[in-house]
C-alpha cells in the first residue's frame with residue numbers, strides 16, 4: 001500500500017499527500033518520500049501477517065473517563081509479536097479519517113506489543129500502523 005514516508009521518524013502520511021510538516025517530528029515536506037510499498041497488508045506476506053497486522057479492539061464503555069469515551073485498544077498481532085532487543089515493535093501510529101492522532105513508542109523486553117487510546121469521538125475511520133524493526137510497516141483499518 002502506498003504512503004508518503006518521513007525519512008526522519010518513519011511516520012507515514014496516508015491521505016495521498018505529504019504534509020507541510022511531519023506531525024510526529026516536525027520535519028519539512030521535503031523529508032517525505034512517496035513509496036508504493038510503504039505499508040504491508042495481509043495480502044502481501046501471508047506468513048508474516050499474523051504476527052504483524054494490528055488487531056483493533058473497541059470498548060465503548062470506558063472505565064477511566066465516564067462520559068463519551070471510546071477505548072481504542074490495539075495488539076500486534078493475532079499471534080503476539082516478539083518484543084526482543086533484536087526484533088520488536090518500535091511504534092504504533094493512530095489515524096482518524098487518514099489524519100494522524102497519536103504515536104505510542106515502545107521498548108523491548110518490559111512491554112507487550114500493545115497500546116490504548118481514549119477517544120472523544122465516536123465516528124470516523126480508524127487506521128493503525130505499526131512499525132517492526134525487521135519487517136516494516138503494517139496496517140489495520142476499522143470504522144468507529
Ligand SMILES: [Fe+2]
Pocket residue numbers: 052081087088132133134135
Ligand atoms: Fe517482526
